Amino acid sequence: MTEITERIYLFKWFERFWHWSQAVLIILMAITGFEIHGSYNLFGFHTAIDIHVYSAWILIVLWVFTIFWHLTTGEYKHYIPTWKGLTQQILYYMQGIFTGAPHPFHASAKAKHNPLQRIAYLLLKVMMIPLIWASGLLYLFYNDWAAWGLVELGLTLEQVAVVHVLAAFLLLLFLIAHLYLITTGATVLQFTKAMITGWEDVPVEHNKQPKL
Numbered sequence: 001m002t003e004i005t006e007r008i009y010l011f012k013w014f015e016r017f018w019h020w021s022q023a024v025l026i027i028l029m030a031i032t033g034f035e036i037h038g039s040y041n042l043f044g045f046h047t048a049i050d051i052h053v054y055s056a057w058i059l060i061v062l063w064v065f066t067i068f069w070h071l072t073t074g075e076y077k078h079y080i081p082t083w084k085g086l087t088q089q090i091l092y093y094m095q096g097i098f099t100g101a102p103h104p105f106h107a108s109a110k111a112k113h114n115p116l117q118r119i120a121y122l123l124l125k126v127m128m129i130p131l132i133w134a135s136g137l138l139y140l141f142y143n144d145w146a147a148w149g150l151v152e153l154g155l156t157l158e159q160v161a162v163v164h165v166l167a168a169f170l171l172l173l174f175l176i177a178h179l180y181l182i183t184t185g186a187t188v189l190q191f192t193k194a195m196i197t198g199w200e201d202v203p204v205e206h207n208k209q210p211k212l
């Protein structure tokens with residue numbers, strides 16, 4: 001039976017802009033970061049540092065605008081965690097997805113993300129990104145530590161490097177899971193198309209899902 005769908009406008013232009021700019025910058029920073037770390041040689045050590053630091057500043061400006069946008073438009077509400085539908089979503093990813101069961105959640109303008117996405121994106125925003133941001137800035141301003149009194153507090157470059165690399169691995173893990181999960185729509189490209197065009201086709205019959 002063909003499912004009747006309706007087309008809804010899910011992702012506004014600024015949201016798509018920051019999503020894709022952030023994706024490109026984080027991938028570029030992961031590539032240059034692991035070169036700085038010594039994992040391989042691609043751009044050359046010094047060029048890798050230059051690209052990493054320039055991208056960092058662009059990313060910081062983007063994040064500042066994005067935080068402002070979330071707060072002023074009320075879009076932050078899409079990331080408030082909820083228990084409703086969480087178990088159904090976990091069971092779906094563990095079982096239903098492999099047996100062709102219907103997706104327990106369909107996006108709407110009021111709830112863009114399923115309960116698991118809410119938690120994952122919230123952790124990304126309040127844990128992984130601040131961790132990489134703070135450790136990266138400390139790395140960048142190493143020469144000012146003495147003036148800021150951080151050396152007396154016992155902070156070392158090794159500690160900051162460990163936190164920064166750990167945060168980078170967490171971001172990479174997030175990226176891998178994200179790339180897998182975005183292929184699990186009705187078609188492989190359904191969710192990606194929505195993030196490009198802003199529009200998503202959702203089944204009309206989705207009144208069984210819990211209201212988030």
Ligand code: HEM
Pocket residue numbers: 026029030032033034036037038049052053056057059060132133134135136137139140161162164165167168169171172
């Ligand atoms: C606000 C964001 C960021 C800032 C300010 C920042 C800054 C820096 C700085 C200053 C360095 C050291 C460069 C040097 O040795 O001179 C560095 C290294 C590194 N960065 Fe970032 N970075 C940021 C985001 C990222 C992201 C998003 C990733 C990866 C997903 C990443 C991965 C790495 C890695 C793996 C290293 C090598 C660390 C080491 O081996 O000690 N960084 N970063």
